[in-house]
Amino acid sequence: MKHNPLRVVVVDDDFMIARMHGKFVDKQKDYQLVGTANNCEEALSMIRGCKPNLVLLDVFMPDRSGIELLHEIRLQNIPCDFILITAAKELEVVEEGFRFGVFDYLINPFDLNHLQDSLAKYVQFKRHLSKSTSVDQDTLDNLKRLRSMSHSKPIPSGIDFRTLDRIKHSLLLGNEPKSSEEIAKIAGVSRSTARTYLTYMVEENIVEENLLYGTVGRPQRVFRLK
Numbered sequence: 001m002k003h004n005p006l007r008v009v010v011v012d013d014d015f016m017i018a019r020m021h022g023k024f025v026d027k028q029k030d031y032q033l034v035g036t037a038n039n040c041e042e043a044l045s046m047i048r049g050c051k052p053n054l055v056l057l058d059v060f061m062p063d064r065s066g067i068e069l070l071h072e073i074r075l076q077n078i079p080c081d082f083i084l085i086t087a088a089k090e091l092e093v094v095e096e097g098f099r100f101g102v103f104d105y106l107i108n109p110f111d112l113n114h115l116q117d118s119l120a121k122y123v124q125f126k127r128h129l130s131k132s133t134s135v136d137q138d139t140l141d142n143l144k145r146l147r148s149m150s151h152s153k154p155i156p157s158g159i160d161f162r163t164l165d166r167i168k169h170s171l172l173l174g175n176e177p178k179s180s181e182e183i184a185k186i187a188g189v190s191r192s193t194a195r196t197y198l199t200y201m202v203e204e205n206i207v208e209e210n211l212l213y214g215t216v217g218r219p220q221r222v223f224r225l226k
Contacts, residue, residue, distance in 0.1 A: 005030055005031055008033055011058060013060060014162065016169065017165055020169040025115075039063045082100075083115075087107065164197055
């Protein structure tokens, strides 16, 4: 049976991060990006109009906190789920998010693999709900397991997650592998910075590195997201 794609709104105060996460979501099977917002007022209007199934929401917003936006949406009985982006030290935010029924959390800094895992869990959760004609303990146990928290592996010291996201964004543009020089130019960083981040991403199995052989000269190292 064919399912309609799950509609997603991405909310982040950094427009490049919002666009990058939005493009990533839109590439996932069973998902459709319906909008991105860079502040809570814009997000609230978009959520009312687009009626998304899921909102990817950063806690830190310029006009008010993401938790305040979440609270208002719950008060207005707007039916949508949330993946909340927060920092590891914000235990009170996590606790309050639980009270408002947040589906999952991503702990900054995180990489796109963690976002992909969370989206995969949400698809399974929605499909389980749609297939269930009655509720028994096994059904509830399965649903609770799918709502369990994700554990994001922290990025090591010296790696800035926003720079890392810019490098990933440059790799998402087009399908062809790119050299470190091309990636540096797109991301707006130095070649040495690009190489440092690409080395880290290769070690973490996020990016694959290959040799591109030309007709003359030494082969060129090129990179692409896995």
